[in-house]
Amino acid sequence: MTPNDSSGFTLGALAERLGARLQGDGSRPIDGLATLKDAGPRDIAFLANAAYLKDLADTRAAAVLIQLEHAEACPVARLVLDNPYLAYAQLSQLFDPFLARPTGGIHASAVVAEDVRMGENVEVGPNAVIEAGVVLGDEVVVGPGSVVEVGARIGDGSRLHANVTVCRGAVIGARAILHSGCVIGGDGFGFAHDGSRWHKIAQLGGVVLGDDVEVGSCSSIDRGALDDTVIGNDVKIDSQVQIAHNVRIGDHSALAGCVGIAGSTRVGRHCMLGGGVGLSGHLTICDGVHVTGMSLVTNSIDTPGVYSSGTGAMPNAQWRRNAVRFKQLDDIARRLARLEKHERDA
Incomplete structure (x- = not known):
């Protein structure tokens, strides 16, 4: 298979493909995808988790895929849409160098x-x-x-x-x-x-x-x-x-x-x-x-x-004490049932 040729994209063309609202220069060339922290001036980054807002102010990306609620805080061009992570997934198909139609x-x-x-x-x-x-x-x-x-x-x-x-x-x-x-x-x-x-x-x-x-x-x-x-x-x-x-x-x-x-x-x-x-x-x-x-x-x-089932990891000494108590749960439940019955009958 021949590599996927991802050259020739512009920010405007990608915004149109995604159905995103572009705020910025649509003629800017785009060569790839990257994180907010690592993106360069020809990359698109994305913000899909508020935990990464700390990286938004210093990003060097050409543009960011972003939701409207965070758009004003973005210092570079942005492609505003409801689901930035989905948009990232869609763009990833364009920039995969080995995702190409087979040549036969x-x-x-x-x-x-x-x-x-x-x-x-x-x-x-x-x-x-x-x-x-x-x-x-x-x-x-x-x-x-x-x-x-x-x-x-x-x-x-x-x-x-x-x-x-x-x-x-x-x-x-x-x-x-x-x-x-x-x-x-x-x-x-x-x-x-x-x-x-x-x-x-x-x-x-x-x-x-x-x-x-x-x-x-x-x-x-x-x-x-x-x-x-x-x-x-x-x-x-x-x-x-x-x-x-x-x-x-x-x-x-x-x-x-x-x-x-x-x-x-x-x-x-x-x-x-x-x-x-x-x-x-x-x-x-x-x-x-x-x-x-x-x-x-x-x-x-x-x-x-x-x-869910199971228990999370804990210090071994604590786990050993709890394991002993697990074995006592049935007896404790039976004793509690007897006490409740005694109270009802009293």
């Missing part, structure tokens, strides 16, 4: 089966392997060393970075981004025990990823045992996440690093799971649930909101 072509060292169906401008990198029956949509990029196994389908505009594995029969929607080392559609963890040894259960289902899904490096999404594992549209999955067989995740949800979801759990739409969250198997999490980092969820959640 199959590297000489790639191995591509004869019956693979490819759309226009498909790019296959060095040492990639595309097996029989695979379908690749328009402008798909398969990075170096990646493997797309038999019968898999990948939608238009999706990109596999280096060393991605898409297993047999997996279905990937349009505009997906799969980062290095992730495995889509590996076998779920299914075994039956006969009293002395384990017997593998063949994983007969598949895995389906919707449109605009992103999967971080070294994450695994297992195929279903019978039914498919299904990841909805616009789901964002961080690095080192484990999603077990037959899990379903609703549209627009986000999972931070090291989340683990056990088999057959259902996660709703617009859910957020913080880093290190664990969900037990066969649960149902309704739409609009936010689980904070390092929480363990062992029961279904049927009401939207923010949920």
Whole structure:
């Protein structure tokens, strides 16, 4: 892929693209994005958190993406809009030097089966392997060393970075981004025990990823045992996440690093799971649930909101005393119940 050419932008053109109200010289050239503290005279900075107001007065940026309530305090040109962080995200796509449309072509060292169906401008990198029956949509990029196994389908505009594995029969929607080392559609963890040894259960289902899904490096999404594992549209999955067989995740949800979801759990739409969250198997999490980092969820959640579990770090001596008290909670609860009953009966 050729680098994205971000030259030639003016402040006025960017303001028009964002639908922002420009206060300043629209002809000023812009070459990049930077923080308020580090921006130079050809950069755009952004203020999305009041904690960084301290850096606004001394910024050297050409302009700042800013909300109206802070605009008067800005010493340079500003692009006034409701959501500066969203505007920053949109501009970041313009200034990413490697975010460009693929030029197409199959590297000489790639191995591509004869019956693979490819759309226009498909790019296959060095040492990639595309097996029989695979379908690749328009402008798909398969990075170096990646493997797309038999019968898999990948939608238009999706990109596999280096060393991605898409297993047999997996279905990937349009505009997906799969980062290095992730495995889509590996076998779920299914075994039956006969009293002395384990017997593998063949994983007969598949895995389906919707449109605009992103999967971080070294994450695994297992195929279903019978039914498919299904990841909805616009789901964002961080690095080192484990999603077990037959899990379903609703549209627009986000999972931070090291989340683990056990088999057959259902996660709703617009859910957020913080880093290190664990969900037990066969649960149902309704739409609009936010689980904070390092929480363990062992029961279904049927009401939207923010949920937490566990305790924060504290000095070890204090933690040891509290751990003893945790073991006494059941006895204390029973004694309290007896006292309350005695008072009611008195």
